Amino acid sequence: MRNVSTIIDGKRVITKKPELLAPAGNLEKLKVAIMYGADAVFVGGKEFSLRSLASNFTLEDIKEAVEFANLYHAKIHVTCNIILHEENLEGIREYLKALDEIGVAAIIVADPYIMLLAKQLHLSLQVHVSTQLSSTNAEAIRFWQKQGLERVVLGREVDYQDLKAIMAETDIEVEYFIHGALCISYSGRCMLSNYYSRRDANRGGCSQSCRWYYDIYKGDRKINTDEDIPFSMSSKDLSLVDHIGELIELGVDSFKIEGRMKSLHYIATVVSTYRKLIDTYCADPDHFEYDPKYMTELNKAANRALTLGFYNQKPSQNDQLFNLRDEHPTQEFCMRVLHYNPVTQLAKIEQRNYFKLGDVVEFFSPDRDNFKMVVRELYNEDMEKIEVANHPMEVLYVKVEGLVKKDDMARKVGK
Numbered sequence: 435m436r437n438v439s440t441i442i443d444g445k446r447v448i449t450k451k452p453e454l455l456a457p458a459g460n461l462e463k464l465k466v467a468i469m470y471g472a473d474a475v476f477v478g479g480k481e482f483s484l485r486s487l488a489s490n491f492t493l494e495d496i497k498e499a500v501e502f503a504n505l506y507h508a509k510i511h512v513t514c515n516i517i518l519h520e521e522n523l524e525g526i527r528e529y530l531k532a533l534d535e536i537g538v539a540a541i542i543v544a545d546p547y548i549m550l551l552a553k554q555l556h557l558s559l560q561v562h563v564s565t566q567l568s569s570t571n572a573e574a575i576r577f578w579q580k581q582g583l584e585r586v587v588l589g590r591e592v593d594y595q596d597l598k599a600i601m602a603e604t605d606i607e608v609e610y611f612i613h614g615a616l617c618i619s620y621s622g623r624c625m626l627s628n629y630y631s632r633r634d635a636n637r638g639g640c641s642q643s644c645r646w647y648y649d650i651y652k653g654d655r656k657i658n659t660d661e662d663i664p665f666s667m668s669s670k671d672l673s674l675v676d677h678i679g680e681l682i683e684l685g686v687d688s689f690k691i692e693g694r695m696k697s698l699h700y701i702a703t704v705v706s707t708y709r710k711l712i713d714t715y716c717a718d719p720d721h722f723e724y725d726p727k728y729m730t731e732l733n734k735a736a737n738r739a740l741t742l743g744f745y746n747q748k749p750s751q752n753d754q755l756f757n758l759r760d761e762h763p764t765q766e767f768c769m770r771v772l773h774y775n776p777v778t779q780l781a782k783i784e785q786r787n788y789f790k791l792g793d794v795v796e797f798f799s800p801d802r803d804n805f806k807m808v809v810r811e812l813y814n815e816d817m818e819k820i821e822v823a824n825h826p827m828e829v830l831y832v833k834v835e836g837l838v839k840k841d842d843m844a845r846k847v848g849k
């Protein structure tokens with residue numbers, strides 16, 4: 435078992451805190467992820483990455499990302515995890531060298547040629563084995579270690595008992611998914627999207643065909659009626675929020691949040707919730723008591739019901755959304771604070787979704803407790819009183835009696 439704690443002055447403290455690894459689909463999300471507590475962020479390059487629709491980063495963007503991350507001692511990982519075809523080979527050598535020169539900490543790789551090339555080029559960056567390769571046992575992980583790779587991102591299908599065995603029997607870095615969407619198929623092995631829409635899920639083009647509505651046939655006879663709830667194969671989303679302590683005790687090196695396509699509100703909410711939870715646990719693990727407020731907070735950004743996935747047992751029909759998509763709107767992200775004047779109590783904000791006088795909003799921040807207030811005073815940039823904020827990205831002023839600061843956010847929670 436990996437050693438994660440030590441006794442200092444009679445109290446056990448965690449000495450091996452896991453990395454909190456967040457997704458980002460653009461620079462704005464990346465900066466928010468880091469400000470809200472991510473130790474590292476993974477992004478997709480314009481080339482050689484899955485999630486080709488996830489507003490991927492140019493080399494210039496990656497450079498800016500690394501410079502920003504350095505200010506917070508955070509790291510940038512870049513996914514280079516497409517399955518390479520002959521037509522994709524051109525430029526890969528130069529691309530890897532450029533990532534290394536920029537200061538990228540790691541690349542996440544699925545294709546053996548990219549692994550080989552990264553090692554032949556003697557790059558400083560780490561090479562991480564993508565979850566696309568479905569590494570689910572200690573022998574497979576030892577294989578990757580023998581190839582000189584530094585970390586394995588486990589398959590989402592690894593349960594707690596197998597994870598425990600892997601952590602006990604290997605000493606390579608291990609990354610484990612703690613939150614985000616799950617595939618209904620074995621991750622990295624799905625052809626539904628390729629079949630239905632000719633968009634290759636394993637080359638970044640998944641059209642989420644599993645979440646479509648389907649008619650059900652027995653032979654040639656359709657057996658569902660138009661009145662039936664539509665049939666879908668969608669999975670609930672993963673959340674291990676109430677198992678974080680035991681994952682820290684196992685010595686898991688990196689906790690991964692999925693969702694490069696997700697919103698700014700999602701990234702801020704999910705990252706800050708896990709940040710606070712990990713820090714609270716690590717400060718005093720022997721007196722830690724799980725507080726359901728963490729789950730309450732995550733649910734504000736979840737648009738599907740949550741599940742433990744494979745963590746405790748094979749998922750049952752209760753972990754899936756066979757007959758109902760069960761997607762619900764998240765609470766609406768309505769403003770981002772640009773500046774706060776504690777004397778006038780006016781917050782300069784950027785509008786992100788419609789809100790108006792009388793709405794109840796909840797402010798949240800990376801390092802303070804949330805608080806709610808009713809919007810009672812609202813001004814435009816010329817300090818004229820207005821009643822509604824209905825222009826996206828408009829700069830406005832709101833009277834806020836609690837303390838807020840730049841980059842805090844607010845969500846609409848009621849009227």
Ligand code: SF4
Pocket residue numbers: 616617618619624625626627635640641642643644645
């Ligand atoms: S179609 Fe569904 S199961 Fe298949 S890769 Fe896409 S999200 Fe995963």
